Amino acid sequence: EDQVTQSPEALRLQEGESSSLNCSYTVSGLRGLFWYRQDPGKGPEFLFTLYSAGEEKEKERLKATLTKKESFLHITAPKPEDSATYLCAVQANSRDSGNTPLVFGKGTRLSVIA
Amino acid sequence: DGGITQSPKYLFRKEGQNVTLSCEQNLNHDAMYWYRQDPGQGLRLIYYSQIVNDFQKGDIAEGYSVSREKKESFPLTVTSAQKNPTAFYLCASKQGPHTGELFFGEGSRLTVL
Numbered sequence: 001e002d003q004v005t006q007s008p009e010a011l012r013l014q015e016g017e018s019s020s021l022n023c024s025y026t027v028s029g030l031r032g033l034f035w036y037r038q039d040p041g042k043g044p045e046f047l048f049t050l051y052s053a054g055e056e057k058e059k060e061r062l063k064a065t066l067t068k069k070e071s072f073l074h075i076t077a078p079k080p081e082d083s084a085t086y087l088c089a090v091q092a093n094s095r096d097s098g099n100t101p102l103v104f105g106k107g108t109r110l111s112v113i114a
Numbered sequence: 115d116g117g118i119t120q121s122p123k124y125l126f127r128k129e130g131q132n133v134t135l136s137c138e139q140n141l142n143h144d145a146m147y148w149y150r151q152d153p154g155q156g157l158r159l160i161y162y163s164q165i166v167n168d169f170q171k172g173d174i175a176e177g178y179s180v181s182r183e184k185k186e187s188f189p190l191t192v193t194s195a196q197k198n199p200t201a202f203y204l205c206a207s208k209q210g211p212h213t214g215e216l217f218f219g220e221g222s223r224l225t226v227l
Contacts, residue, residue, distance in 0.1 A: 099164045104158075
């Protein structure tokens with residue numbers, strides 16, 4: 001069974017204090033790993049897709065990396081507006097279709113204090 | 115602007131009543147999905163549809179039903195058989211098999227009184 005575990009559950013940072021969020025996964029053949037940002041009471045917003053080990057993607061203060069067992073979301077010099085829940089999800093390879101549903105982790109709730 | 119519209123945003127229902135949540139997209143996406151989110155939990159898949167007039171059960175389909183009569187629309191009915199329906203419901207769509215990312219609506223919060 002495909003599984004995604006995110007840690008920590010919650011993280012509190014001072015503004016400017018860099019850190020990383022972890023996403024460990026087990027999947028029967030990885031088609032893609034996805035990072036989303038979710039604000040309270042809103043739908044998740046897509047951030048990154050990673051397809052193979054060694055791949056990295058960057059957007060502003062965020063950088064996502066991927067190994068064969070886990071992904072990290074690095075946050076450099078965070079600001080209060082980066083406060084949100086960050087969700088990781090995987091999509092498994094499927095013989096039938098590329099529309100195999102994503103399997104999500106429980107998320108990491110990030111708070112950045114000014 | 116293209117996007118996914120969910121309605122209503124907030125819904126209250128009495129026990130024993132069925133309720134239907136609307137999801138409409140104008141992105142011309144083939145695949146659509148319904149997820150449920152509870153506090154401290156990840157998103158759990160209820161149903162998904164890869165094409166019109168076809169849909170598959172997800173991990174927690176019991177007590178829910180869907181239809182996909184039009185490409186743009188994928189309504190979810192929460193029936194009285196769903197034992198614990200109070201939750202945040204998210205609809206999403208995906209362009210097709212060669213793209214992975216989901217686009218989400220703003221969600222519908224259902225509270226059973």
